Amino acid sequence: MDTVITHQAVRAHGSAACRRKPANPRRLWPFLLPSAVVCVLILLFPLAYALYLSFFNYYLDSGVSTFVGLGNYTDLLGDAAFWGALGRTLGIVVSAVGLEFCVGLAVAWGLYRLTVGVRTLNLLMFLPHIITPVVAALFLKWIFAGRWGLLDSVLAGMGVYAPDWLGSPMWARLVVVLADAWQFTPFMILVLYAGLNTVDQSQIEAAQLDGANDRQILLRIMLPAIRPIVAFVLTMRMMDAFRYFDTIYVLTSGGPGSATQTLTMQTYALAFRLFQVGKASALGVLTLVIVLLLAATLLFILGRRKENAE
Structure with missing residues (x-):
């Protein structure tokens, strides 16, 4: 009881x-x-x-500031240099992030299919991401330097005449894109690999029983299943690539000419070379607005595709 x-x-x-x-x-x-x-x-x-x-015409060297309202914004929007820097920035961001996603997805899929040595390969491939960007840029500059660089020396030994990697506008943009992809593709691989491991195995087995090959399973089963992860990693990398500065500064300093003059490089030039802090602040605010609009657009497109798929 x-x-x-x-x-x-x-x-x-x-x-x-x-x-x-x-x-x-x-x-x-x-x-x-x-x-x-x-x-x-x-x-x-x-x-x-x-x-x-951003509402003041403020010069860093003299400390003189004058209220101009939206004058800095109108000057920037009417300046061809701003639109040129925006176009170059978009080109570098789209190329770098697109390359990182394609390579990252392919490598993540390969790691997913492996059964031995996955952790070791993940660790080795993630090493470029933990290197300080300035140190990585100095290393890459030594590789791509004209005439005496490592790549030019190897190609010369094979009897191939190498282009001026950092002195030609087209090749300089390519080197900048490859530099960003080399350092940040490991992050893309890690996130996508983790996402692929969250896919329900029953869906994959059902697709295999229906006769689907590996490409169809990846593109039609696994990618739609990890769409939120894809949206997250693309948005994060897009926002991070927009503030791409240190590697470009070390490699090309925005050159040759203005071939790699991005929005961040233009902001730096306005603030610390021309000492126009007010206009540089306005450019920073405009860059923030552009990034937010692009991020919202990307998330909206991926979310709408998900709703249509459902």
């Missing part, structure tokens, strides 16, 4: 605990306060200050 009473008491206590009201949300706010302060100081305050400076 005592045992029955004890069990009933335990069950009653458990049900009472389940019905207990959740903690007061107001008590949780102090735990979020340190993170909120850090976000405000690191993210919101610099953004607000840059937005504030």
Whole structure:
């Protein structure tokens, strides 16, 4: 009898605990306060200050500032250099991210099919991603340097006349794209490989029973299944590629001419060479708006395709 009473008491206590009201949300706010302060100081305050400076004609060398309203924005939108830098930036971003996705998907699919040595290969292929961008750019510059670079020396030994990799506009853009792909494709491989491993095996087995080959399984079964992951990694890489600066600065400094003069390079030139901080801030704000619009468009397109597929 005592045992029955004890069990009933335990069950009653458990049900009472389940019905207990959740903690007061107001008590949780102090735990979020340190993170909120850090976000405000690191993210919101610099953004607000840059937005504030964009309305002034502010020169860094003299410290003189004059309120011009939207004058900096209208000057930039009417400047052919801005549209040229935007076009070059879009070309580099689309080429680099597209190359990284195609190569990353192919390598991730190959790793998915492997049964031995996957972890070792993942580790080795991820090494370029952990190298400091400036160090990686110096290494690549030594490879692609004209006449005395490693690639030119190898090609000369084979009797092949190499082009001026960093001195020709077309080849300089190609080197910049390859440099970004070399460093960030491992990130794409890692994310896509993790995504492929989340696909339901029953769908793959059913497709195999229906006679689907490997290409059909990858493109029609696995890719639609990991569409949210694809949208995430493409959006992240697109936003990251838009602020591509350090590698370009070391490799070409925006040259030859203006062949690799991207929006970030133009922002740097306005702020620290011409000391036009107000116009540079306006260009930074415009770049942010462009990136947000492109990211929203990309997510909308991938989300709409998913809804149509359903």
